[in-house]
């Protein structure tokens with residue numbers, strides 16, 4: 323772990339628990355870069371590069387298509403990142419959204435106890451020393467750790483604070499949202515009245531959330547700024563169990579669609595759930611750094627609507643049009659982390675294969691090697707088709723550019739005419755492009771191209787007039 327000049331801990335360059343190959347590929351090929359890299363990074367922040375943004379957008383768009391556009395019982399919303407502080411008073415976040423931390427009386431750094439264990443700061447007598455390295459130790463000197471004493475654990479709120487307007491006063495203090503969910507609760511009545519939906523129905527939102535995590539780390543697994551895809555599904559109390567099961571099944575199916583075959587479901591016991599939840603199932607994944615939460619499903623009861631109704635005075639009760647019963651809806655909340663979805667998609671897709679000989683219809687000088695191939699499901703691949711002229715000769719490249727221009731109207735495409743064809747295939751394998759279209763000298767005669775499949779490496783000769791249909795069919799076959 324590097325300590326920056328301003329003492330912000332950064333994971334840039336830290337050992338990555340077996341994720342090194344994926345992290346290095348992400349940097350090398352433009353999926354994900356360390357945030358503020360030229361200044362030494364910033365406390366485990368990451369920037370999505372040209373391929374990363376395509377990958378992330380594919381996840382968000384597919385999620386929206388599946389859970390909003392394809393259903394008649396869910397509508398979308400996009401609410402403000404900074405909300406009235408009363409929202410966080412009512413939701414309980416100001417009081418409850420905290421971690422127990424110990425503080426050093428000399429360097430003033432704060433840690434969670436589990437982080438101290440990971441940093442091997444426990445002493446023989448069971449107490450902990452401050453794990454901050456002294457400046458002289460960092461420069462190679464003898465003095466190693468800060469001599470400060472650690473306090474007893476105290477609760478520290480995880481919400482990011484800022485000020486509204488030019489005056490930095492208590493009255494102007496506001497918070498960046500730590501979950502997208504509250505935007506859906508406070509707009510419950512607006513949505514109900516404008517869409518005329520009947521229960522059960524859900525409100526979906528995709529957007530950023532901010533948490534001043536004490537121990538961010540493990541690449542994009544835990545960051546202080548991340549994206550969530552959440553649904554608040556409103557129902558009559560008597561139906562909550564059936565809807566809980568329905569959303570659990572939806573979450574399982576989503577994971578299979580994302581290419582994740584193995585995951586775990588853990589029932590969170592009493593006393594360990596978030597303050598608003600009466601039942602929570604965590605969906606967990608075997609990350610290289612251990613089994614950890616990927617997504618969550620919670621039964622939030624009528625907790626949030628009730629709190630907002632009490633605090634704002636707004637009547638959030640629903641009147642059943644058939645029975646005239648007036649009641650406060652209960653809520654099932656399935657929640658998905660976008661960045662954790664990107665991380666599992668990358669981990670699942672990463673393959674190294676020893677390729678004996680790729681029988682290239684299009685000849686290549688380097689057709690025997692190890693290939694790194696990202697086997698993304700086709701819908702998820704950031705680039706769908708690469709168009710590769712066999713040589714840079716004008717007659718070939720102009721034909722290839724025409725094909726690229728036409729395909730780019732329908733698919734995310736790349737055009738590449740540099741280096742050998744074998745190297746270009748490997749480059750496309752590394753970014754997970756499902757199909758490479760090679761334009762060779764025969765193409766000028768037979769008006770056909772060679773299409774190479776990423777996974778089987780099989781090549782087929784397809785006529786240019788049929789190419790778009792062929793690719794459409796293949797890309798939509800999953």
Ligand code: GAP
Nearest residue numbers: 501503543544545548616617618657658659662
């Ligand atoms: N509205 C409920 C809620 O926010 P949560 O379990 O705290 O529940 C939901 O967060 C999801 O958001 C998690 O399952 C995870 O995928 C993602 N998430 C939470 N904290 C994160 C962090 N610091 N970095 C990246 N993703 C995070």
